[in-house]
Amino acid sequence: MSKSFSAIGQAEQGEEIDREAFTPGIEPQATWCPGCGDFSVLKALKGAMPEVGRTPDETLLVTGIGCSGKLNSYFESYAMHSIHGRSLPIARAAKLANPGLEVIAAGGDGDGYGIGGNHFMHTARENHDMTYIVFDNEIFGLTKGQTSPTSPKGHESKTQPHGSAKDPIRPLSLALTSGASYVARTAAVNPRQATEILTEAIEHDGFAHVDFLTQCPTWNKDAKQYVPYTDVQDSEDFDFDVHDRQEAAEMMHETEDKLYEGEVLTGRFYIDEDRRSYGEEKRSTGEMPEEPLAERYFDEEADWERSYDLLDAHK
Amino acid sequence: MTGDELIWRIAGGSGDGIDSTSQNFTKALMRTGLDVFTHRHYPSRIRGGHTYVEVRAADHAVKSRGDGYDFLLALGDSFARNPQDGEAYYGNEEVKPLTENLDELREGGVIVYDEGLLDTDEVENFDERVEANDWHVYPLDLRSLAREHGREIMRNTAGVAATAALIDMDTGIFEELMADTMSGEMLETNVEVLEEAHAVVSEMEFTHDLEVPTGSHDEEQVLLNGSHAVAYGAIDEGCRFIAGYPMTPWTDVFTIMTQHLPSIGGISEQVEDEIAAASLAIGASHAGVKAMSGSSGGGFALMSEPLGLAEMTETPLVLVEAMRAGPSTGMPTKPEQGDLEHILYTSQGDSNRVVFAPGTVAEAYEQSREAFRVAYEYQIPVVIVIDQKLSGELASVPASHFDREPNPDLGSVLSEEEIQEAPHHASGTFNRFRHDPEDGVSPRSIPGQKDGRFLATGNEHTPQGHIEESPDNRVAQVDRRTRKLDSIREDLDEQEHSNQTYYGPEDAEHGIMVWGSQQGSVEEAVDRLNEQGESVKMLGVSDLMPYPKADVTAFLESVDECLVVEMNITAQFRGLTQKELGRFGEKMSSLLKYNGNPFEPAEVVEGFDIQVNGGDEPPTAQTRIEPAAGD
Ligand SMILES: Cc1ncc(C[n+]2csc(CCOP(=O)(O)OP(=O)(O)O)c2C)c(N)n1
Ligand code: SF4
Ligand SMILES: [Mg+2]
Numbered sequence A: 001m002s003k004s005f006s007a008i009g010q011a012e013q014g015e016e017i018d019r020e021a022f023t024p025g026i027e028p029q030a031t032w033c034p035g036c037g038d039f040s041v042l043k044a045l046k047g048a049m050p051e052v053g054r055t056p057d058e059t060l061l062v063t064g065i066g067c068s069g070k071l072n073s074y075f076e077s078y079a080m081h082s083i084h085g086r087s088l089p090i091a092r093a094a095k096l097a098n099p100g101l102e103v104i105a106a107g108g109d110g111d112g113y114g115i116g117g118n119h120f121m122h123t124a125r126e127n128h129d130m131t132y133i134v135f136d137n138e139i140f141g142l143t144k145g146q147t148s149p150t151s152p153k154g155h156e157s158k159t160q161p162h163g164s165a166k167d168p169i170r171p172l173s174l175a176l177t178s179g180a181s182y183v184a185r186t187a188a189v190n191p192r193q194a195t196e197i198l199t200e201a202i203e204h205d206g207f208a209h210v211d212f213l214t215q216c217p218t219w220n221k222d223a224k225q226y227v228p229y230t231d232v233q234d235s236e237d238f239d240f241d242v243h244d245r246q247e248a249a250e251m252m253h254e255t256e257d258k259l260y261e262g263e264v265l266t267g268r269f270y271i272d273e274d275r276r277s278y279g280e281e282k283r284s285t286g287e288m289p290e291e292p293l294a295e296r297y298f299d300e301e302a303d304w305e306r307s308y309d310l311l312d313a314h315k
Numbered sequence B: 001m002t003g004d005e006l007i008w009r010i011a012g013g014s015g016d017g018i019d020s021t022s023q024n025f026t027k028a029l030m031r032t033g034l035d036v037f038t039h040r041h042y043p044s045r046i047r048g049g050h051t052y053v054e055v056r057a058a059d060h061a062v063k064s065r066g067d068g069y070d071f072l073l074a075l076g077d078s079f080a081r082n083p084q085d086g087e088a089y090y091g092n093e094e095v096k097p098l099t100e101n102l103d104e105l106r107e108g109g110v111i112v113y114d115e116g117l118l119d120t121d122e123v124e125n126f127d128e129r130v131e132a133n134d135w136h137v138y139p140l141d142l143r144s145l146a147r148e149h150g151r152e153i154m155r156n157t158a159g160v161a162a163t164a165a166l167i168d169m170d171t172g173i174f175e176e177l178m179a180d181t182m183s184g185e186m187l188e189t190n191v192e193v194l195e196e197a198h199a200v201v202s203e204m205e206f207t208h209d210l211e212v213p214t215g216s217h218d219e220e221q222v223l224l225n226g227s228h229a230v231a232y233g234a235i236d237e238g239c240r241f242i243a244g245y246p247m248t249p250w251t252d253v254f255t256i257m258t259q260h261l262p263s264i265g266g267i268s269e270q271v272e273d274e275i276a277a278a279s280l281a282i283g284a285s286h287a288g289v290k291a292m293s294g295s296s297g298g299g300f301a302l303m304s305e306p307l308g309l310a311e312m313t314e315t316p317l318v319l320v321e322a323m324r325a326g327p328s329t330g331m332p333t334k335p336e337q338g339d340l341e342h343i344l345y346t347s348q349g350d351s352n353r354v355v356f357a358p359g360t361v362a363e364a365y366e367q368s369r370e371a372f373r374v375a376y377e378y379q380i381p382v383v384i385v386i387d388q389k390l391s392g393e394l395a396s397v398p399a400s401h402f403d404r405e406p407n408p409d410l411g412s413v414l415s416e417e418e419i420q421e422a423p424h425h426a427s428g429t430f431n432r433f434r435h436d437p438e439d440g441v442s443p444r445s446i447p448g449q450k451d452g453r454f455l456a457t458g459n460e461h462t463p464q465g466h467i468e469e470s471p472d473n474r475v476a477q478v479d480r481r482t483r484k485l486d487s488i489r490e491d492l493d494e495q496e497h498s499n500q501t502y503y504g505p506e507d508a509e510h511g512i513m514v515w516g517s518q519q520g521s522v523e524e525a526v527d528r529l530n531e532q533g534e535s536v537k538m539l540g541v542s543d544l545m546p547y548p549k550a551d552v553t554a555f556l557e558s559v560d561e562c563l564v565v566e567m568n569i570t571a572q573f574r575g576l577t578q579k580e581l582g583r584f585g586e587k588m589s590s591l592l593k594y595n596g597n598p599f600e601p602a603e604v605v606e607g608f609d610i611q612v613n614g615g616d617e618p619p620t621a622q623t624r625i626e627p628a629a630g631d
Helices: A038-052 A068-073 A087-097 A109-115 A117-126 A171-178 A191-203 A245-259 A278-284 A307-314 B018-031 B126-133 B142-149 B152-166 B172-181 B184-202 B226-236 B251-264 B274-286 B297-302 B304-313 B340-345 B361-378 B388-392 B416-421 B471-494 B516-531 B549-558 B572-581 B601-613
Strands: A059-063 A078-081 A102-108 A130-136 A182-187 A207-213 A229-231 A264-271 B005-013 B035-041 B050-058 B069-074 B105-114 B136-140 B221-225 B241-244 B267-270 B291-295 B317-323 B354-356 B381-387 B394-398 B455-457 B501-503 B510-515 B536-541 B543-545 B561-566 B588-593 B623-626
Touching: A038 A068, A038 A102, A038 A130, A038 A191, A059 A068, A059 A087, A068 A078, A068 A102, A087 A102, A087 A109, A087 A117, A087 A130, A087 A278, A087 B241, A087 B267, A087 B274, A102 A109, A109 A117, A109 A130, A109 A171, A117 A130, A117 A171, A117 A207, A117 B274, A130 A191, A171 A182, A171 A207, A171 A245, A171 A264, A182 A191, A182 A245, A191 A207, A191 A264, A245 A264, A307 B221, A307 B226, B005 B018, B005 B152, B018 B035, B018 B050, B018 B152, B018 B172, B018 B221, B018 B394, B069 B152, B105 B126, B105 B152, B136 B152, B136 B184, B142 B152, B142 B184, B152 B172, B152 B184, B172 B184, B221 B226, B221 B388, B226 B251, B226 B317, B226 B361, B226 B381, B226 B388, B241 B251, B241 B274, B251 B267, B251 B291, B251 B317, B251 B388, B267 B274, B274 B291, B274 B297, B274 B304, B274 B317, B291 B297, B297 B304, B297 B317, B297 B340, B304 B317, B304 B381, B304 B455, B317 B361, B317 B388, B340 B381, B340 B543, B340 B572, B354 B361, B361 B381, B361 B394, B361 B471, B381 B388, B381 B516, B388 B516, B501 B516, B510 B516, B510 B549, B510 B572, B510 B601, B516 B536, B516 B561, B516 B601, B536 B549, B549 B572, B561 B572, B561 B601, B572 B588, B588 B601, B601 B623
Parallel strands: A059 A078, A059 A102, A078 B455, A102 A130, A130 A207, A182 A207, A229 A264, B005 B069, B069 B105, B105 B136, B241 B267, B241 B291, B291 B317, B317 B381, B354 B381, B510 B536, B510 B561, B561 B588
Antiparallel strands: A182 A264, B005 B050, B035 B050, B035 B394, B221 B394, B354 B543, B501 B536, B588 B623
């Protein structure tokens, strides 16, 4: 257990964690519409945390902007509700600064696959040891129903009145090719699986991407309500090895196509337990200290190098 | 020719090692006991293109590149693109090391050129100009000398040796310097070229009387530039995290930090873009590490939204803005002070940041330290503004300037024990953003600390961090955040050392105001003007936000009129001063320059003469005067 951050590793010391600990003492009234899928993400996350064994004080939940970005208003932990599309770069730096923290980032499909798409690609590529939950409702919820990167081709909205001419983005495939080492999809209508997948994702040592299908009854009434869904691991119809990149890629492609044909496939699509996390990589090349950097600022014994000792090259 | 100063210019092609050769020469002069100062001119091109470095050395303090120069070492340009036949857009490049450098060479100056690569027949009116200016010309086949005793690329070494011989320096000090960075055969051959070339030139008949000045230092000097100084200030304040994306000239600070951080337990991250870079610094700072990022104009524009997030969430953040000439890609390797308003006002809503613009290498170190102290104490973003000039020019500074205690203090952060005592909401949430702190600073907790949980949000928020739009809360939070700037102003005013620089006789009638990197040239101009019988003093302003109203008011009240010197066309600093003080419009005129080159002292002297004495000469084509309001 850390001296300066005594919350870190609390649970390892045998402290019981109650899922209610993740409910704020006085809960702000949710701004989410009745029936919104976002409630399910909140619930699944609260369910996962005790399983993972981390407490609110050692968890940092960084969100973007959107209905989804409000997640940390209703979830008790350290949190940053940042700006549109930028949860990942903030979250991954926090993890580098203090690897002892459990770092989770979350946001919408517009936030993560649109405006923040570049960060998604690069954070996956670097394989930071963190979890990224994308609330995929195939729509811009907060800004009142515009077409999003995952809206189906032909989707009509006030900003694409003649129907979107664009094919939707392929979030699972994108995560895989970018380098994510855990890729899954779950759905709001599937709370048990959602909790399991979030638990696994958080426990995974590397970048875990969860595309979380969340219905938006307010702006996306016509969208599939993600039922009935099929768990690709449970179904006899699918037989692929989640550890095999090639097979995973094919399965993802099929899953992404099927979603728009009305068949909701969920489950784990790719797991690579061997790839080292970014932190490990950086430590192995001597580019990151062994001890969490954040600890050093609280350590009164720490030695701080001075520029005066670097001046030889200037003499 | 005066014996107390030498300005040497080495000219050649980009990619031919001009930079490192000049650096060694500068160090050599510094080691002999002289004060040194350099000026770099280079194109936005990797291989080829005319480039030069000027080295000024004197037995007294030197604060600018000076005016003109006395000694030209013209080397060839290995990558010159010459027209095959007829005219080419960029002209005859091969001969540019000569043609581009003659206008500023002083009367009686010395020219050494590589006759193996340069042909004076290609230079228009060369012989006439030599005669008219009483220049002393020494054609030397440096290329062959280098080839004969080593390899062709060692013609820089041969050129340095020739210079040394001509100004009466021996080779010992250069050999020492070479031994610092080379070894084995490389060192041996270089030394051979050096000694041979020195011997050959020493045998020659000299017609000039230019010599290296002699000087001595009371204490050990170090040679560094503004980028080093900013980086070293950061290191000494305990900054151990940097995130960046390359962009000239910011890349220098980024590279220097990256070179040192791993070995001192820090982390450097080259990331996908500048939005990410600033966001990473915010994330690291939020998690309890002293962090920085930065860029030049274009990249800084991308940081606009994260900057606002840091303001709103009160996350300490230090950003460097290394200006270059804009708009857009502008002139990547040329300095300008055109980003002031961009830096002060970018990002939505009322600005809530601190901006420092150091004027010298030594100030860059001081103010980089100050930036971290203020950012972490007051939980606010601080921008350090430098430019292509300050970032790259080398100057000698006493080593003792850096002999200071480090300050890794995280500022207004609570320990776990203090968090237990601190006010919490009935719900158990820590009150991270209290309304009541008088100085505006509500101490923060760090993720991982027990019972310090809070939500940091870019939305307006309650003391607990919850999103809230009620008018009363809004006013209380805006007032408190804005109050921090008043507290910072008071804090800065109480410091033993002001960030503002005063120069010249206190009771002078006339004033010159300047901000950032042009300070040294203005100081030298002030010296000259006073020697000419004028009565002038200078105020160099570094605090741009919060603006040092008391300092500037007192200065402007004490003078009859004031010339404001800056490197842009829109007189941004003068505009800021007028906006902040609401008066003095009729006292302030501007001397502006925006051609990509910094002010030379003589240009300031001339501008002053025209504006103040109504001198009838028009300003040089390269500067421009904006008279005072109502003038
Ligand atoms: C830079 C920027 N551009 C635009 C917006 C406006 N905006 C807020 S949320 C949002 C899209 C939300 O869609 P999504 O990310 O899918 O989240 P959802 O609301 O559906 O959960 C937009 C465009 C913003 N806040 N910032
Ligand atoms: S608009 Fe849609 S996504 Fe947003 S809260 Fe309402 S139902 Fe949920
Ligand atoms: Mg959405």
